[in-house]
Amino acid sequence: MAKELWKGNEAIAEAAIRAGCRCYFGYPITPQSEIPEYMSLHMPKVGGVFLQSESEIAAINMVYGASGAGARVMTSSSSPGVSLKQEGISYMCGAELPGVIVNVMRGGPGLGTIQPAQGDYFQATRGGGNGDYRLIVFAPANIQEVVDLMQEAFELADQYRMPVMMLLDGMIGQMMEPIEWKKPPVSPDDLPEKPWATTGTKEGRAPNIINSLFIDPEACNVHNKRLEEKYRRVIESEQRYETNDTDGAEVIFVAYGTPARLARAAAGLLEKEGIKAGVFRPVTVWPYPYEALHEVSLQDSVKAIVTVEMSTGQMVDDVRIGVNGVKPVSFIGQAGGVIPTPREVANAALKALGR
Amino acid sequence: MAIVYRRSKGLTDVETHYCPGCTHGIIHRLVAETLEELGVLGKTIGVAPVGCSVFAYDYFNCDMQEAAHGRAPAVATGIKRVLPDKVVFTYQGDGDLAAIGTGEITHAAMRGENITTIFVNNAIYGMTGGQMAPTTLVGQRATTAPLGRDKSHAGSPIRIAEMLATLDGAAYIERVTVTSPANVMKAKRAIKKAFELQLEGRGFTMIEVLSTCPTNWGLTPVKALEWLNENMIPVFPLGVYKDITKKEA
Numbered sequence: 001m002a003k004e005l006w007k008g009n010e011a012i013a014e015a016a017i018r019a020g021c022r023c024y025f026g027y028p029i030t031p032q033s034e035i036p037e038y039m040s041l042h043m044p045k046v047g048g049v050f051l052q053s054e055s056e057i058a059a060i061n062m063v064y065g066a067s068g069a070g071a072r073v074m075t076s077s078s079s080p081g082v083s084l085k086q087e088g089i090s091y092m093c094g095a096e097l098p099g100v101i102v103n104v105m106r107g108g109p110g111l112g113t114i115q116p117a118q119g120d121y122f123q124a125t126r127g128g129g130n131g132d133y134r135l136i137v138f139a140p141a142n143i144q145e146v147v148d149l150m151q152e153a154f155e156l157a158d159q160y161r162m163p164v165m166m167l168l169d170g171m172i173g174q175m176m177e178p179i180e181w182k183k184p185p186v187s188p189d190d191l192p193e194k195p196w197a198t199t200g201t202k203e204g205r206a207p208n209i210i211n212s213l214f215i216d217p218e219a220c221n222v223h224n225k226r227l228e229e230k231y232r233r234v235i236e237s238e239q240r241y242e243t244n245d246t247d248g249a250e251v252i253f254v255a256y257g258t259p260a261r262l263a264r265a266a267a268g269l270l271e272k273e274g275i276k277a278g279v280f281r282p283v284t285v286w287p288y289p290y291e292a293l294h295e296v297s298l299q300d301s302v303k304a305i306v307t308v309e310m311s312t313g314q315m316v317d318d319v320r321i322g323v324n325g326v327k328p329v330s331f332i333g334q335a336g337g338v339i340p341t342p343r344e345v346a347n348a349a350l351k352a353l354g355r
Numbered sequence: 356m357a358i359v360y361r362r363s364k365g366l367t368d369v370e371t372h373y374c375p376g377c378t379h380g381i382i383h384r385l386v387a388e389t390l391e392e393l394g395v396l397g398k399t400i401g402v403a404p405v406g407c408s409v410f411a412y413d414y415f416n417c418d419m420q421e422a423a424h425g426r427a428p429a430v431a432t433g434i435k436r437v438l439p440d441k442v443v444f445t446y447q448g449d450g451d452l453a454a455i456g457t458g459e460i461t462h463a464a465m466r467g468e469n470i471t472t473i474f475v476n477n478a479i480y481g482m483t484g485g486q487m488a489p490t491t492l493v494g495q496r497a498t499t500a501p502l503g504r505d506k507s508h509a510g511s512p513i514r515i516a517e518m519l520a521t522l523d524g525a526a527y528i529e530r531v532t533v534t535s536p537a538n539v540m541k542a543k544r545a546i547k548k549a550f551e552l553q554l555e556g557r558g559f560t561m562i563e564v565l566s567t568c569p570t571n572w573g574l575t576p577v578k579a580l581e582w583l584n585e586n587m588i589p590v591f592p593l594g595v596y597k598d599i600t601k602k603e604a
Contacts, residue, residue, distance in 0.1 A: 053429070054462035199438060212421065
């Protein structure tokens with residue numbers, strides 16, 4: 001199929017529709033407003049629901065209701081707006097509701113800036129809402145990967161009955177790249193039944209109840225243990241990562257999203273200087289591919305692990321967990337909308353190698 | 356032997372947790388009867404709030420969703436937009452609807468969301484132990500207003516029915532109470548009308564029901580009914596605040 005030039009935000013909206021999503025609720029915020037704009041135009045054309053909510057809080061609760069009613073549903077926002085969604089995300093996890101949440105990250109904290117950043121990593125991977133819960137979090141690094149992963153995001157959400165987050169930085173949302181639509185579109189009619197959904201009893205079955213309240217402590221503990229077991233299955237089955245030139249590398253960059261691309265450019269610079277550098281890129285940042293990272297770190301050739309982020313250092317905690325002390329881990333990052341340059345990243349590697 | 360009264364099919368046989376004298380039980384019954392009489396129990400999805408009626412999902416004999424505090428109208432919006440042919444209602448107290456959830460209820464009404472809201476106003480936070488609500492009367496004591504609500508400090512009670520009636524999307528808004536058999540019958544008629552209008556696709560409908568909280572008001576059930584009649588109704592007058600069918604008559 002011929003390649004088409006797409007803007008990231010519009011591509012993710014179109015990819016959602018192609019993944020069988022027929023329901024979108026959202027609120028404008030830069031740098032993701034092209035997503036609701038695209039949905040407002042295209043959802044009605046496929047008989048879907050688009051609704052601009054009065055707030056991010058309302059949007060995620062509309063997602064809760066629609067998901068509970070059996071719909072394949074999505075919302076999107078950017079950092080401050082995603083903060084507002086945390087309550088609803090926690091409730092969705094508690095009530096075991098599927099759904100896809102897109103975060104096109106900008107600089108923070110607070111209003112921060114509208115430029116690209118990765119300061120929401122902790123919020124996405126550790127849970128910004130209350131209680132013991134997890135999200136599957138995809139962190140694509142280019143627009144092709146965004147659209148390739150979208151269908152899987154909805155499928156995993158349905159399979160595990162939990163929200164899935166697409167964690168993008170504003171760079172990927174705002175830039176344009178040529179992409180291919182590789183997968184055939186999914187028809188909502190072909191999706192698996194959701195017998196648990198509240199679609200009306202037809203007075204033929206007991207009522208379905210969507211709920212995250214377990215007032216009895218024993219019952220709440222059992223509920224939490226059951227969620228824990230589900231998350232364990234996700235950890236076992238859903239880790240995704242990519243490696244580039246890590247075999248026999250002297251230095252390994254670890255980065256996700258846009259910084260992974262910068263890291264590859266930095267590796268190119270180092271190669272010209274006679275240093276073999278590779279990139280380890282988690283595609284899921286939860287579950288985090290700890291073991292795979294540990295494996296590449298164990299190689300005798302590896303002298304340094306350098307984490308690159310558009311933050312002041314968040315994923316580096318996971319890198320340290322994965323490397324687990326077998327090699328030194330260092331960090332290079334810029335925050336607040338400033339993007340590290342390949343030269344800065346390469347220099348960080350040189351410093352880590354003591355050169 | 357003739358059966359003259361029985362449990363509504365709209366209620367499960369779960370025993371409610373409501374305090375003696377609380378009027379939630381009556382209001383539940385009215386909603387359940389209405390859904391049964393309209394023959395829509397099998398196509399109804401209710402949304403329970405956070406507050407005293409948080410366990411409503413166990414009491415209504417239809418599909419239910421439990422919402423976060425104040426968010427029931429947003430949850431109901433999500434359900435109704437996906438399932439426009441189903442009957443969707445929210446059941447909310449005054450803390451849930453008139454404090455933390457004012458944004459959600461206002462915009463659901465603004466959009467003319469084709470749902471029905473049962474708004475139970477007892478002028479206090481019941482579940483959490485009698486704290487001041489936005490609907491607490493001036494001078495009324497609450498655990499966070501131990502000397503009584505002071506207007507200069509906490510303002511005056513919010514009148515939600517009047518407020519939402521100003522919105523074009525609201526199809527039917529009435530305030531009722533359940534302090535006497537006659538009032539219960541009126542409340543039933545109001546609730547039924549609201550659901551009928553929803554079935555006709557007319558837009559947002561809300562019935563505000565003035566309700567008692569003997570436990571947190573520190574009154575006997577009978578005294579609580581008297582207190583409601585004497586003190587709440589003057590501040591929250593009963594009546595129809597919006598009726599789009601009137602314009603057509």
